[in-house]
Amino acid sequence: MALQISATNPEHPALLLELPWHLPLEEWPEKILVPLPRGISRHVVRYARAGDEVIAVKELAQRPALREYELLRDLDRLGIPAVDPLAVVTGRTDGTGDPLEPVLVTRHLGGSMPYRSMFETTMRPATMHRLMDALAVLLVRLHLAGFAWGDCSLSNTLFRRDAGAYAAYLVDAETGDLHPQLSPGQRDYDLDLARVNISGELLDLEASGALHPSVDPIEFGMEICARYGALWQELTRTSVYPAGKYHYIERRIRRLNDLGFDVAEMQIEHSSNGDTVTFVPKVVDAGHHQRQLLRLTGLDTEENQARRLLNDLESWMATQDDYAPGDPLAARPEVLAHRWVRDVFRPTVRSVPFELRGSMDAAEIYHELLEHRWYLSERAQHDIDLDTVVADYIVNILPRARETLEPTVPE
Known part of the structure; x- marks a missing residue:
């Protein structure tokens, strides 16, 4: 069987053809590999460079490779945080003509870390x-x-920094299944597996001495259930409000927005006697602040980063002479937002030397600077300008932060 590369982007097969598919992944030469931290996997996984791309290559049987590739494409279409599928390579043989396992190729998620590295x-x-x-x-x-x-x-799972928090990305869809809707039993099964897996992983860390002594692996395994349950309840529960109190519905929608979710469809029913109104959010989409920031500025960030940048954007707009909400002659929000990107966001980020940033992206750098500005302003009891903040951050904060940053991808 001849070597076959199945990919959705016509540019990827040409880039991938240069890689040594006639060798098992374990024997790939160091010169093409990228030294990035890897998590535990039941399969052989390597990071390599293909043109300007850094890719993750995983060996597995043909059927699960093709299946996972399609599932990752489905998740991408649904806007779910997961690694990007690039290709499946089949028909591999070694120098003597013996077959080698197919591989799944995904794009490396920049700035991400497996939990063991953390x-x-x-x-x-x-x-x-x-x-x-x-x-x-x-x-x-x-x-x-x-x-x-x-x-x-x-x-x-892979984790990326997100304005003081973390964003989680699915990195292995091999065991997944996509359905029109999940039953409570299917959700409970997933949640129970998560509890057992997380407790087991933390127990393993405890045995190696890598776990903080105050952390109970079993309790933290249970914590995922509690946090999942609270979020699921908030996103899907049915609310009953007194008739005429429609601002209660708006308040519920705002609470969902604060959690980072949009209500794309809703069901509102009046009771038979007209005393109450029942509100059910039918479809909830994640990324409320991401979409808002992208629409205004063109910046594509994580959700918490977007929330923080929007707050700074709104504060800055309020200081502009041509900012007058409701005035048809005033500058539109999109115009002011692009001015903020040009005159504030980009110059501020660029003032932090690129070689000192580690794996932090522009939005995370700006968030860090906003945090540092707040700290310096509180200490001084007056507002500190951004130029002063940047200079102090580079000298006093960034060197310590670099100690905990994961390795950057070498040029």
């Missing part, structure tokens, strides 16, 4: 709570989309 230094319990929050949000989003993961765990 525990190389003792992780504080507060940080672990943020990891559980991120994983609970990911699992809820998957379930709202009808995706049963089948193997939710820390090992099958």
Whole structure:
């Protein structure tokens, strides 16, 4: 069987053809590999460079490789945080003509870390709570989309910084199934697997001495259930309000927006006697602040980053002479937003030397600077300008932050 590369982007096969598919992944030469931290996997996984892309290559049997490739494409269409599928390579043979396992090729998720790399230094319990929050949000989003993961765990997740919190991405869809809608039993099964897997992974870390002594692996395994349950309840519960109190519905929608979700469809019913109104959010889409920031500025960020940048944008717009909400002659919000990107956001980020940023993207750098401005202003009891903040951040904060940043991809 001849070598075959199945890909959706016509540019990818040409880039991938240069890689040594006649060698097992374990024998790939160091010169084409990228030294990035890898999580635990039942398969052989390597990071390599293909043109300007950094890719993850995983060996597995043909049927699960093709199936996972299609599932990842489905998740991409649904807007679920997951690694991007690039190709499946089949028909591989070694130098003697013996068959080699097919591979699934995905794009490396820039700035991400597997959980074990995050525990190389003792992780504080507060940080672990943020990891559980991120994983609970990911699992809820998957379930709202009808995706049963089948193997939710820390090992099958990548984490990226998101304005002081974390964003979780699915990295292994091999055991997943996509349905029009999940039953409570399917969701409970996924959640129970997550609890058992997470507790087991933390027990393993405890045995190796990499877990903070105050962390109970069993309790943290249970925490994913509690956080998932609270979020699922808030997103899907039916609300009954007194008739005429329609601002209660608006308040509920705003609360969902604050959690980062949009109500794309709703069902509102009056009771037979007209005394009450029943409100049910029918379809809930994640990424409320992401979409709002993208529409205004063209910046594509994580959800918490978007929320923080929008707050700064709104504060800045209020200082502009041509900002007058409701005035048809005033500058439109989109015009002011692009001016903010041009005159504030980009110059501020660019003032932080690129070689000092590590894996932090532009939005995370700006968030860090906003945090530092707040700290300096509180200490000085007056507002500190951004130029002063940047200079102090580069000298006093960034060197310490660099100690905990994961390795950057070499040029």
